[in-house]
Amino acid sequence: SAVISQKPSRDICQRGTSLTIQCQVDSQVTMMFWYRQQPGQSLTLIATANQGSEATYESGFVIDKFPISRPNLTFSTLTVSNMSPEDSSIYLCSVVRGWNTEAFFGQGTRLTVV
């Protein structure tokens, strides 16, 4: 298994501001992903965090709104920029160690934008 620490666990932010969420893993992993879960909905993949290069974004998500960093094999950040109430969601970090192995998820960051 993998121990994933996400910070903060929750936050209430003013619209127009930005929040950076951190994801720290207890050991090196091959892949790291960021998901969004809007209230009452399933998880939606935002992007794949690539070490040392730009993240790979899914359709509907852009770097200007959700900049992602991954400086090494155990750490990544997701920033939610210029927030609006529609960004209120749970944001989850997920990691994978190897090909066709299970993914592990952090406990998520519950973001409320007011």
Added chain:
Amino acid sequence: DAKTTQPPSMDCAEGRAANLPCNHSTISGNEYVYWYRQIHSQGPQYIIHGLKNNETNEMASLIITEDRKSSTLILPHATLRDTAVYYCIVRVLIQGAQKLVFGQGTRLTINP
């Protein structure tokens, strides 16, 4: 888009086996079926995965049909703590990376 279809909700009596179906008729030959569950306000928890053979672990059993177009997750003796949303996911290869694309899942309620 998710490649799976699940019933939106199911009920099961405590102590009985819970059988959760999933259809994945467009699955490709090298794509695995994964099952996760999410208990309220927590991150998804891995349950089991398989390619074409039936699989069993300490949590559950996974039965995959011979044509691989559907599968069933079996919780042999459901408890109240098994109440959760269960996601059946086909892990797809997109742009050289394996990704989990979540569908809407099945909300399983275990009744006392």
